[in-house]
Each structure stands twice: as structure tokens, then as C-alpha cells.
Amino acid sequence: MVDIIRTQEGEYEVIKIIGEVDASSSIELDNAISEAVSGGGKKFLVDCTSLDYISSAGLGVFMSYIEEFKKQDIHLILFGLNKKVANVFEILGLDQLLNIEENKEEAQAKLG
Amino acid sequence: MKYCYKVPCQKEMLREIRSFVKDVLDKHGLSEEDISTLVLAIDEVCANLIIHTHKCNASDSIELEIKFKKNKEVIFSIIDKAEMFNINQYEEPTLDEIIKRRRKGGVGLILVKRIMDDIQITTDQKKHICRLSKKI
Numbered sequence: 001m002v003d004i005i006r007t008q009e010g011e012y013e014v015i016k017i018i019g020e021v022d023a024s025s026s027i028e029l030d031n032a033i034s035e036a037v038s039g040g041g042k043k044f045l046v047d048c049t050s051l052d053y054i055s056s057a058g059l060g061v062f063m064s065y066i067e068e069f070k071k072q073d074i075h076l077i078l079f080g081l082n083k084k085v086a087n088v089f090e091i092l093g094l095d096q097l098l099n100i101e102e103n104k105e106e107a108q109a110k111l112g
Numbered sequence: 113m114k115y116c117y118k119v120p121c122q123k124e125m126l127r128e129i130r131s132f133v134k135d136v137l138d139k140h141g142l143s144e145e146d147i148s149t150l151v152l153a154i155d156e157v158c159a160n161l162i163i164h165t166h167k168c169n170a171s172d173s174i175e176l177e178i179k180f181k182k183n184k185e186v187i188f189s190i191i192d193k194a195e196m197f198n199i200n201q202y203e204e205p206t207l208d209e210i211i212k213r214r215r216k217g218g219v220g221l222i223l224v225k226r227i228m229d230d231i232q233i234t235t236d237q238k239k240h241i242c243r244l245s246k247k248i
Contacts, residue, residue, distance in 0.1 A: 001127070022130075023159040024123035030216070053130070055155050056220035063207070064216045084148040091149070091226050092219055097207065 001025060004032040012043035012111055018050040021058030030061045033076075037065075042074050045107050049080035054088055062098055075099070079107035115178045119158075121166035129158050129176065133188075136178050140186070142248055150186070150246060153227040156220040157190055157199075157242060165194050190242040198233045199224060199242070 002025040003018040013036055021029050036044060062078075069076055077099040081089070089095045101107040117132045119125045130151050137147045158174065166172040175191040202221050210218045224244070225231065232243045 020127065022123075022126050022155060023163060024126055026216075055126075055152060055159065056217070056223055057159070059219055060210075060216035063211055063219070064214045066211045067214055084144070087145065087148065088152060088223070091223060093207065097211070 002028050004028055006032060006036055009045075012045055012108075013039075013041050014045045014047055016047040016050065020053040021051065021061075022053065022055045023057040026055075026057035026061050029058060030064075033061065033065060037068075037072075037074060042072075043111050044074070044076040045104065045111065046076060046078040047080055047104070048078055048082075048085060051081065051085055054085050059088065059092065059094060063094070066097065075111055077101055077107040077110055079104050113180050117176045118173055119176070120170045121162045121168060121172040121174060122170045123159070123162060123168055126155055126159055126162070130155050132176070133178065137186070140180055140248075142186075146246075146248060149227045150188075153224045153244065154188055154190070156224050157244070160220060161190065161192055161194075161196070165192065165196070184248050186246050186248050188244045190244075192240050192242075193238065194240065196233055196240045196242055199231050200233070 001019045002021050005016040005018070007014045015032055015036055017029065079101045080103060081100065089100065099110065101110055115136045119129060133151045133154050134147055137150060154176065161174055162168060177189040177191065179187045181187060199221055204222050205218050228244045228246055230245045234241050234243065
């Protein structure tokens, strides 16, 4: 079960993930990112402070956008991952390939 | 001690499977970090079977058994009537390959192999068993 809330905050959009992203709910995350990007925005923050769990299906969603975002100069930064969720990214080394920051302030600063 | 759980092959049951595994591991005093990674590994194997092998057919089911050995080892057995893909023969794609192909899948089994100490696939009286073990 996952809820996704999209909020425009000035020049960037915040995508807040609430709940668990697994094989049954990852499609909702995928749809939300896809819709957000189709609006033409270039700067996104993904608020993971209420993300309780992520499996490979959720990781796969983020990985599938890396190339497209590079080509289109889209910046997406995740922040607020709890220890268990962060560990899942680290097991694969994805923390080195995605932009992940500790908190919203640091994510905003990185977004520029 | 052995714990068993039989579930229909529906994606929505993954949450129940995670809850079952977490509850069992909690009873045995594992660290939060160990619990979360083991729950993840079992979720990945079950998701693979439910989605790819059984195409989310709710009339099919899989069984999960959790056993604790005296030598401080926990063994998860996932039992299925359908033949199983042998994780040990899975050729891991690199993360670069997955990213370049914009694939959404492909990392679940990599996670399982990194988390577990040993994975065995056996066949026993028309049942196929994926046995995953971890020293605790």
C-alpha cells in the first residue's frame, strides 16, 4: 500500500511517498514520476520520510529513469530515507548512482 | 521450532508474507537490520514466484517455512508445486546494463544472493523447494 502526494513548491516539485513500495504498488510510484516529468519540470525532490519499505520493484522504478533524466537534464533528489530503506539502496550500491541526501534542506541546496 | 505459512499467489499477499516473516524473526531476537534484510529477501523470492511463475493466479499457492537451527542458523523454505528457476544459475546483469536498458526489473535476485549465505533448489515428491539459509 502506497500513497503518493505531489506538491509544487516554487520551481521544483516534491513527490512524497507514504507507505510501502513493493511489487504490487511500484506501478503507482512509476506512474507518479512519469506524470510529474511529463509536465515539463526539471527539478524534483522525492520525500522518503514516510517511506516504510522498498523492494527491488521500487528500486527498479528509480533505476529505469536514470538514463532519461541524464539526457533531458532532469534533476531528481531523494531525501529522508530511514536506515532500513537506505540499507536496501546500499546493498546494491545504488546510493552511488542516485542522488540521495539526508534531509530536505540538503536536497534543496543540491537542487540549486 | 518451525513456522509455516501458505499463501495464494496474489501480489497483494506480499505484505502479509512480510508481516509473517517479521513476526517470526522478532520472536527470535534478531537485530532490526537483520530482520529487515531477511524480510526483503523472502519478499523478493515470493514476488518472483507469484508474478513470474504463477502469473498472479489466486487459485495457486506457495508455502513458506521458517526453521531455526541450534547452530544459530535460520532456514527459509519456499515450497511450490511448479518448477522453480534456479537462482544459483542466474547470471547477474550489471547495474550499468540495467540502467542503460531502462529495465525496471532485474535486481531482486541480486539482492537475495547478497543477503543470504546459501541458496539451494531441490525437488522432493513433486514439490520444488527453494531453501535459503542465513547465520544469525
